[in-house]
Amino acid sequence: MDIFDKIDRNFGPLGRFMEHAHGYYMFPKLEGEISNRMVFMGKERLVWSLNNYLGLANHPEVRKADAEAAAKWGMAYPMGARMMSGQTRYHEQLEKELAAFVGKEDAYLLNYGYQGMVSIIEALVDRKDVIVYDSEAHACIIDGMRHHFGKRFVYPHNNIENLEKELARATRLAEKTGGGILVITEGVYGMAGDLGKLREIGDLKKRFRFRLLVDDAHGFGTMGPTGAGTGEHLGAQDQIDVYFATFAKAMAGIGGFVAGDHKVVRFLMYNLRSQIFAKSLPMPMVIGAMKRLELLKNESALREKLWTIVRALQSGLKSRGFNLGRTESPVTPVYFQGGVPEATQITKTLREQYNIFCSLVTYPVVPRDVIMLRLIPTAVHTLEDVDYTIRAFTEIKKKLDEGAYSSGEIAGMTA
Numbered sequence: 001m002d003i004f005d006k007i008d009r010n011f012g013p014l015g016r017f018m019e020h021a022h023g024y025y026m027f028p029k030l031e032g033e034i035s036n037r038m039v040f041m042g043k044e045r046l047v048w049s050l051n052n053y054l055g056l057a058n059h060p061e062v063r064k065a066d067a068e069a070a071a072k073w074g075m076a077y078p079m080g081a082r083m084m085s086g087q088t089r090y091h092e093q094l095e096k097e098l099a100a101f102v103g104k105e106d107a108y109l110l111n112y113g114y115q116g117m118v119s120i121i122e123a124l125v126d127r128k129d130v131i132v133y134d135s136e137a138h139a140c141i142i143d144g145m146r147h148h149f150g151k152r153f154v155y156p157h158n159n160i161e162n163l164e165k166e167l168a169r170a171t172r173l174a175e176k177t178g179g180g181i182l183v184i185t186e187g188v189y190g191m192a193g194d195l196g197k198l199r200e201i202g203d204l205k206k207r208f209r210f211r212l213l214v215d216d217a218h219g220f221g222t223m224g225p226t227g228a229g230t231g232e233h234l235g236a237q238d239q240i241d242v243y244f245a246t247f248a249k250a251m252a253g254i255g256g257f258v259a260g261d262h263k264v265v266r267f268l269m270y271n272l273r274s275q276i277f278a279k280s281l282p283m284p285m286v287i288g289a290m291k292r293l294e295l296l297k298n299e300s301a302l303r304e305k306l307w308t309i310v311r312a313l314q315s316g317l318k319s320r321g322f323n324l325g326r327t328e329s330p331v332t333p334v335y336f337q338g339g340v341p342e343a344t345q346i347t348k349t350l351r352e353q354y355n356i357f358c359s360l361v362t363y364p365v366v367p368r369d370v371i372m373l374r375l376i377p378t379a380v381h382t383l384e385d386v387d388y389t390i391r392a393f394t395e396i397k398k399k400l401d402e403g404a405y406s407s408g409e410i411a412g413m414t415a
């Protein structure tokens, strides 16, 4: 059999929607400057799909720093992996600044958050160790665990009673194998917007021996009085043994970092396969990240603006009867009853009649009969954007309740 034969039978869990989705629901092209308004299929739309939380993507100082760094260094320097020939004082300086900001002894840069997380998990555990993780863990955590040869136990999302039971099981097993326990959660859950119960998990350290790894991709820069993340927001930063965040969201860049005690970070530097065997972050990403971090730390007005938009959007939608689930962060899921056909018709109506571009989330991320439209408010949105969107959602919900989207047809692309 040809290895490619199976492609005809099975295009994969997402690929099977390709015919209807490509270029529209999946792989859409958003054009123009990153902002609240971008061009989709030739027309300007109000965009609620980008994790540009603080609006740094097009901040003039960021654009200037990026451009100057690219002009000075090019995109190539430094060549090679950090360990071999890709180390610079700027990488080290950024690491120091990041560590200080999140209140940890040390930090290490990651070329991409996803790859970094996979390697962090792989490096921290061996076959004797046990991983206990939240059932809604991001793909990078799941994929990191695929490298783990020992046991892993899952607890239902944020269910601390169940976590306790799994920790008791893990403790018995680890006593037998002579291994340790790693608990993994997220700070902000990027789909539903709720927070990992970092305090409650931290409290369990009084009764169980484990280390806590937190993926704070959506919390870094958005949560906490200084923006240092979900741990800061919940008063649990000290309970986090290994703190992870990406630059892909509030920092509007590429890369990420891991922070913790000096010894642990040094161990990771020498053991993260995705970093040892991959090229170092190029200089414009590093210099650009320093500028972003400076603004994230010093321009609290950006975070205040973000939260003004978040509060207006979330309270406005809630007061009109929308179900936003359990969000406690800027991530704003709006849940409707319905299946994939209704979901596509609603999304298409929003895009084409209202010029609102937001992301559609369907089964298996949410149950089969649930539609989730996910809105990401940012500091570059306006209160007028919020009002307009609430009005559009209200009209759409009325039509949905009247059965206007119940033809059972998946809406394809016509725009």
Ligand SMILES: Cc1ncc(COP(=O)(O)O)c(C=O)c1O
Residues within 6 Å of the ligand: 112, 113, 114, 115, 117, 138, 140, 186, 190, 215, 217, 218, 246, 247, 248, 254, 255, 256
């Ligand atoms: C929770 C979470 N972890 C990790 C990542 C991966 O980060 P990166 O885009 O830097 O690979 C993402 C998405 O960007 C994410 O949402």
